[in-house]
Amino acid sequence: MLATAGVALCASSALALTPPGDLAPPGGSPIVFPLVGAATYSDDFGQPRGQGPHEGNDILTTWRSPAVAAEDGTIKFWTTSARAGCMLYLYGTSGTTYLYIHLNNDLTAKRDNKGKCVPGVAYMDGLKNGAKVRAGQQIAYNGDSGDAEGTYHLHFEVHPKDGAAVSPFPYLNAATKLLFPLPTKAIKPVTLGLRGIPLSAGGGMLEMSVTGVRVWPGGAWTAVPARSVELLVPPDALLDRSVAAQIVAPTRRALSSRTVVPLVVVTRPAKATFEVSTGSPGTLSVDHIQLG
Numbered sequence: 001m002l003a004t005a006g007v008a009l010c011a012s013s014a015l016a017l018t019p020p021g022d023l024a025p026p027g028g029s030p031i032v033f034p035l036v037g038a039a040t041y042s043d044d045f046g047q048p049r050g051q052g053p054h055e056g057n058d059i060l061t062t063w064r065s066p067a068v069a070a071e072d073g074t075i076k077f078w079t080t081s082a083r084a085g086c087m088l089y090l091y092g093t094s095g096t097t098y099l100y101i102h103l104n105n106d107l108t109a110k111r112d113n114k115g116k117c118v119p120g121v122a123y124m125d126g127l128k129n130g131a132k133v134r135a136g137q138q139i140a141y142n143g144d145s146g147d148a149e150g151t152y153h154l155h156f157e158v159h160p161k162d163g164a165a166v167s168p169f170p171y172l173n174a175a176t177k178l179l180f181p182l183p184t185k186a187i188k189p190v191t192l193g194l195r196g197i198p199l200s201a202g203g204g205m206l207e208m209s210v211t212g213v214r215v216w217p218g219g220a221w222t223a224v225p226a227r228s229v230e231l232l233v234p235p236d237a238l239l240d241r242s243v244a245a246q247i248v249a250p251t252r253r254a255l256s257s258r259t260v261v262p263l264v265v266v267t268r269p270a271k272a273t274f275e276v277s278t279g280s281p282g283t284l285s286v287d288h289i290q291l292g
Contacts, residue, residue: 085145
């Protein structure tokens, strides 16, 4: 059963820290994590490989997970390397070049290798070679092309000043992670579904540990690394009565782990901006909340 919230609030979201010293691109801003969704990686830069030292970090995730631009820049398709498979260069406006290697070449999840290094298979639908892209925009799909066959992962390289490769590990550790990839053209507002556990509530504010995201129009539920997101709760938001009393309480308080229950929050439509995709302060408002 639903009830109206009857209160308003402000929102905030913790963003990633800046890499130390010269590990940050010029300007000091952290890069955007190059994949959206649950992923694992380790500091494997420099480890021995058949062709020599490993020049990147391998980020393991699922088939066709969205690969996004680490910063604003220009992209270049590369389709002629048997070892790299389908790959992409991102020439960042900071002067740093990023390599995205082993992109998708499968038409099905059976690893059929029947796809080509073309938009809609390896690269984002509608994306053109040489296009300018913005940070967080989807540019490709994760896969296992080239000599990565059998292990879905993105081999990600960082080349400051378009020079020699450096370890991506500190960049990845400090990177800003998105709730969803930005579309090529942000024409229509997006509505988000957020699945997770409430952490604190009161004063019309809800803070959640979000572990799943869905984007409308289109989209399906996607697992994301657990992260804290704070949401505005407008006066006319609809809330499940079992949580309404806590959210409309006059002061914010942490919720006991013994009383919290999983929730699904559906947000109000918002323009698909970088700030919305990161859950930045004041960008996401609750439309309705129900038990998860």
